Amino acid sequence: MQPTATLSPTPDTATADGLGADDMLRLAVERIRAEGWESPWAAWLFEQLQARCGAWAAKVDHRCNRRPGTLPPEDVLTACWHTITRFPDTILAAQAPWAYLWTAVRNELAVDITAESVLSTRQARRSSADRPDRLVRVGLETHHLDTHAPALTAAEPAPSSDGLTALISLLADGEADRVGYWADVVERALDVMADARRTYEE
Numbered sequence: 001m002q003p004t005a006t007l008s009p010t011p012d013t014a015t016a017d018g019l020g021a022d023d024m025l026r027l028a029v030e031r032i033r034a035e036g037w038e039s040p041w042a043a044w045l046f047e048q049l050q051a052r053c054g055a056w057a058a059k060v061d062h063r064c065n066r067r068p069g070t071l072p073p074e075d076v077l078t079a080c081w082h083t084i085t086r087f088p089d090t091i092l093a094a095q096a097p098w099a100y101l102w103t104a105v106r107n108e109l110a111v112d113i114t115a116e117s118v119l120s121t122r123q124a125r126r127s128s129a130d131r132p133d134r135l136v137r138v139g140l141e142t143h144h145l146d147t148h149a150p151a152l153t154a155a156e157p158a159p160s161s162d163g164l165t166a167l168i169s170l171l172a173d174g175e176a177d178r179v180g181y182w183a184d185v186v187e188r189a190l191d192v193m194a195d196a197r198r199t200y201e202e
Helices: 011-016 021-035 040-063 073-086 088-093 097-127 162-172 176-194
Strands: 135-138 141-144
Touching: 011 040, 021 040, 021 088, 021 097, 040 073, 040 097, 073 088, 073 097, 088 097, 162 176
Parallel strands: none
Antiparallel strands: 135 141
């Protein structure tokens, strides 16, 4: 059943009419879009979401290989609100709106968790920069930082860290006239990464 904009049922009357869960979600989204989040349908939808968020949070933790209870149900509720607010037409058109909503929320949270994990890993690597076993990886080869970071001459561009100095030196492969070229390449790569989404930086 596709609800029409001319009807203004309440959650109670719609339930009494025997609507299924997917039709109820469609009707709720339609009424919220027309009447705002202060409508009775918004309160009904929040109750439905809160009843599901605990189980959904557990499923996201399991999918992302995290300890059970790591993801707060409130974060799932927020992701649900974002999805409903941004994509009401898609929910209305979905053959199975609840399944669509769950899939969209699950994917959004998985991307956020992955991005946080990458950022945490990067910060951990930066915090260990002073360890004696600092490494630089080029392709499949791993090199010790302190043995591949010769001082650059005054005419050569100065990189921002010892790690970049070592990387440029390795790429130049000992050819002094190639250092400037590889310094430009690395600088351009850093510029691209600076403007990239966090999930694509690695």
